[in-house]
Amino acid sequence: MTLRKEKVERFRKELLSRKNFLLQDLHQTTTDLINDDEIFFSDSVDQASADAGKTLVLQIKNRERASISQIDDALRRIDLGTFGECEKCSEEITEARMKANPSTTLCIDCKMELESEEHRFPNRAS
Ligand SMILES: [Zn+2]
Numbered sequence: 001m002t003l004r005k006e007k008v009e010r011f012r013k014e015l016l017s018r019k020n021f022l023l024q025d026l027h028q029t030t031t032d033l034i035n036d037d038e039i040f041f042s043d044s045v046d047q048a049s050a051d052a053g054k055t056l057v058l059q060i061k062n063r064e065r066a067s068i069s070q071i072d073d074a075l076r077r078i079d080l081g082t083f084g085e086c087e088k089c090s091e092e093i094t095e096a097r098m099k100a101n102p103s104t105t106l107c108i109d110c111k112m113e114l115e116s117e118e119h120r121f122p123n124r125a126s
Contacts, residue, residue, distance in 0.1 A: 004084075004092075007084075007095065008078055008083055008084065011074075011078065011083065011084075011098065011102060012075065012078050014102075015071050015074055015075055015078075015102055016075070018067075018071060019068055019071045019072075019075075022064050022067055022068050022071070023068065025064060026061060026064045026065070026068070029057050029060060029061055029064075030061070032057065070102075070103035071102065071103070073103055074102045074103045077105075083098075084098050086105070086106055086107035086110055087105040087106055087110075088106055088107075088110040089107065089109070089110055091107050091109075092107075093106070093107045093108075094107070094108065
């Protein structure tokens with residue numbers, strides 16, 4: 001029990017530092033985007049590549065925002081005490097799996113079961 005709590009606390013610290021990193025990066029790309037606008041206004045010849053660059057930055061930002069909300073979900077589950085617990089069967093999710101994907105809510109068995117169901121009924125009418 002104590003060990004599990006220590007493990008969870010270690011995850012919390014890792015998640016928080018990852019979130020801080022993403023927030024800083026998100027702020028950085030926003031600053032870059034503003035700088036790009038200045039270039040865009042001073043040199044309209046390169047409009048196409050400026051637009052392409054902006055699209056790319058927006059894609060990265062969206063991905064980072066999604067990651068941050070996933071981390072927030074994981075942190076919320078840590079507070080609730082359900083972090084690392086399978087939503088479906090209440091078994092403990094392996095540490096390796098939580099490390100690879102901290103926002104996961106299913107153990108590998110349930111995840112595989114879910115995927116095989118989706119595979120078996122790919123066009124199931126709802
Ligand atoms: Zn499970």
